[in-house]
Amino acid sequence: MFFRYLRQSPSRSSVRGALVRKAVLPVLTCSLLLASPLLSTVSQAAPSPSIAMHGDPKYPKDFKYLDYVNPDAPKGGQITYASQGSFDSLNPFLLKGVAPRGLWDADYGYNVYEPLMARSADEAFSLYGLIAEWADMPEDRSSITFKIRDEARFSDGQPITVDDVKFTLKLLEEHGRPSYKSQIKRIVAIEEPGPGQIRLVFDNGEDRELPLLIGMMPVLPKHAIDPENFAKSGMYQFIGSGPYLISQVDAGSKIVLKRNPDYWAKDLPIKIGQDNFDQISIEYYRDGTAMFEAFKKGQFDIQPESDPARWADQYDFNAIRDGKVEKKVFSSNLPTGMSGFVFNTRKPVFQNRVVRRTLATLFDFDWVNKNLYHGLFQRSGSYFQNSSLSALGEPASEREKALLAPYLDTIDANILDGSYLPVSAANNGEMRKLMRAALSDLAGEGYSLKDGVMVNEATGAPFVFEFLSTTKEEERLALVYARVLERLGIKMEIRTVDSAQYWERRKTMDFDMMKMSWSASLSPGNEQKSRWESSQRDVDGWFNQAGAHDPAVDAMINALLAARSQEDFTAAVRAYDRTLINGFYVVPLFHKGEQWVGMWKRIRYPETEAKGRPMAGYRPTVFWYGGE
Structure with a gap:
């Protein structure tokens, strides 16, 4: 069994830390424990729609939208990205197989699957409520509590629940990438302190980043995933809660995503000005030369350039001369790595x-x-x-x-x-x-x-x-x-x-x-x-x-x-x-000290992007379609 139930009298609830560390752990047959709310008595901070790794989040509780988006960006049109290589899986959460870009992707967007909380791009490390309405974390970071939004929905209209969070944790602990497994194994208890709430108790609070990493984990639908097929990777499709649905898959060469017209979170402040395209396509090329030639012909829209020789000598093709493509230089405030x-x-x-x-x-x-x-x-x-x-x-x-x-x-x-x-x-x-x-x-x-x-x-x-x-x-x-x-x-x-x-x-x-x-x-x-x-x-x-x-x-x-x-x-x-x-x-x-990007002008971006306000430089998730 994934969870093991612990029965205890209220008189012992005041010794949660000692109980979890000394009494519970030696008898666990699995890594997670489902316990009564009485198990946790560590005082929590006030629930907040945002949390930060160090200090306070930049944006106040009542913020309307992020500084680096255009809140009035029009919806519609399409964007096509390119990637070199291939893919043989539609599951980005497994080590097995290679999944395409754009399903669960920091660069191209969490388009199909979503986390409990979303990261902003103009802070070192702050999270804002997405599927979770708020988070509640004690100063010692020995636990974190999330409240699932009442309105949160998967793409088939089914509500997102605490059971889906627990199902996801079990699924990723058993089958997910090593990073997921190592984080989930440090959860020693799962509690439900109130309606729509889930509290995750950790083995200790020494890893102060762990609660935030848990907040960035996906939430997957218990009712729509067969764990056995999930574990096999391959072309097994399953739904998420994100703004896009998988529309077309050409195995190894192309994937097309189309906007979900019923996307539940489109009006949340963390999502305003983003997810602006009706369709997102990612096409795969065998080598960089073929990919660049395709860009010159307009077969995809954005070419992040890593080759200085090409940047200096080969951006003189017809579309550049005709003013249809521009060379953009973006700055990044992140370490270069x-x-x-x-x-x-x-x-x-x-x-x-x-x-x-x-x-x-x-x-x-x-x-x-x-x-x-x-x-x-x-x-x-x-x-x-x-x-x-x-x-x-x-x-x-x-x-x-x-x-x-x-x-x-x-x-x-x-x-x-x-x-x-x-x-x-x-x-x-x-x-x-x-x-x-x-x-x-x-x-x-x-x-x-x-x-x-x-x-x-x-x-x-x-x-x-x-x-x-x-x-x-x-x-x-x-x-x-x-x-x-x-x-x-x-x-x-x-x-x-x-x-x-x-x-x-x-x-x-x-x-x-x-x-x-x-x-x-x-x-x-x-x-x-x-x-x-x-x-x-x-x-x-x-x-x-x-x-x-x-x-x-x-x-x-x-x-x-x-x-x-x-x-x-x-x-x-x-x-x-x-x-x-x-x-x-x-x-x-x-x-490179800067980011070089070739862009077809039919793709537009906020002027704040051109000034490099997001720490990571340009962010395609806030771009929009401006017409031919």
Whole structure:
């Protein structure tokens, strides 16, 4: 059974914390417990339609709409997006299969499925009621209570209930992605303190982000989902409560969503000015060249551009000259994150940190930037670069040193004092110096050159590894890196595979090195566990590709999750950044300071978007159709 009932007398209700931790947990056969409302006596804060990770939400209780939308945006028309690759599932909540964009998507919108609470785009991390009318969370964050809106409906008109929330938790705990499972397993009791209310009690309040993450979980219909078919993934369709319905599916190549005319939440303040198109299409292309050619012909509307060479040289086609397409530059106030060639440290060749640090010095960024990208990129060095959370240029504060105290002697001095920067050779002479230094460093780790081949002196094995790629751009970058390594007798074999094989090998950690990007926000939290915590090293999935297994990294993740003040949070994230940099899990690549987007002018956007008011830059969910 998923729930186990606990019977207790009222006289014991005053010892909820001790009861849950000491008496209940040892006898549970499942991770969740359904209990009487008497079980919880921790005082709650006043119910609120919004909650924030730190401090108070930006918008007052009576706000009318978000600052970055056009509240008068017209409804109608259509928008078509493009994505590279393919899809073989319609279930975005499973690890199995690859689902299309746009069903449950931070970029293209939570169009078909919806969370209890919705995140605003112009704050670090605040949530506003969507399916939930309000949330009630004690100061110690040991629980959270949601009140389901009376008017909340699934797309078939059935009301959303507490039973649907409980059903979803069970479904995702048993079959969902690892991130869902890890969060749900920390719920030790489920209560119903009032009509339409559900209280989730956690094992402790140390993870202060957990209540907000639970608020961002989807709510799925108990009456319309067969758990067995849900678990199989594939093309099994099920409904949600969002503003769109799945209208057409061309397996692997296209999905079409059409507006639900009876969408229940269209007049909520959190939804005003959004979901403006009658139809949303997402079309898939095998490679970036074909996709760009389709954009030039108007087969889709928005082209987020990542290639500086193309941005500089190839946006001179007829539609540009005719004024039908414009090049837009948006700013983002979020950290730029990290992009790099990730070392799979599960592989013996990359288990040595000094070897990884040495290899990271050999990427010829200056040549690549000048010759391939018109000098438009900046070198990446921090996982939270261009923000107050980055450790670059910042000596470790006393708060940070206290957090890092058990690990200080394992962290490079230049990373602690803030002087670390990724190594880049400005010219051929400097590259030769770096190569000589690399030979010396590798010799110190038991490698030597024999007949032009770098070998491990202990085993006699040549230094050989494979780079896994799926795009021409990745292959081009890898070739530049491989040529430098070849001069040191290191052989990097480049294997380019189709998207299906690439994603399968990525999920199962079946690679030596590949290109990865980690996005960043001003409120990093539990997603960092999936990406870097030791417990995720041997779990198949999309996240801890590096195979990180470092107690310093684990401790800093716990510290940032437990931080109660902004000062403590900033110190914890900077200390965490230092531990990631110090692990040398990647060959750092580069980032853009701005967002480049090609847009057909039939798509319009609020002027606040052009000014970059949303922290993440442009947001298609607030665009609308302006006519041909």
